[in-house]
Amino acid sequence: DAKTTQPPSMDCAEGRAANLPCNHSTISGNEYVYWYRQIHSQGPQYIIHGLKNNETNEMASLIITEDRKSSTLILPHATLRDTAVYYCIGVISNFGNEKLTFGTGTRLTIIP
């Protein structure tokens, strides 16, 4: 699985868009980019994932560069409840052996 690199921390004003970058320059062609978050000490929560195309769901948008070496998670209107550690993880689909390798992530703080 590709090693991912994320900034250790970021702040964002409440109501603004939070843009969280991730570098994954060694990602392989069949490796998906998954984003999870962990609010305080709760269980990690799936946010979104993508392979090549940009993706959007009710929680966030994911922008993947054309060369797939980096991506950005966008929370369009951040709220205080979005304060969490965000993890960018490369996943090669293996039907059950999805051993997610969590890094240290980005600690996002939403400021009132």
Next chain:
Amino acid sequence: EPEVTQTPSHQVTQMGQEVILRCVPISNHLYFYWYRQILGQKVEFLVSFYNNEISEKSEIFDDQFSVERPDGSNFTLKIRSTKLEDSAMYFCASSRTDRVDRTGELFFGEGSRLTVL
């Protein structure tokens, strides 16, 4: 919305005691996992389980650990003789994996905090 439930939420035990952590995965899920997170550290993979057997395990998952799906709903993690360094939050997760493009979508429980004294 269906969710993964874990019990107990917090367990305190003496070193050397056996501990069983219980999980009820989402009902139509096929793959089950245990992860752990020592306070202040990364979330670490322990083991994955499918079709009543271990699919993969990490080097953390040594002989003192075992997993079982004793009935159609529960998934348990047993730690045979707890050590101080087993103190951590243990997360159970499950997934469906019937679609190759969603196989990394794991649903995690809220965790069981284990404190070994």
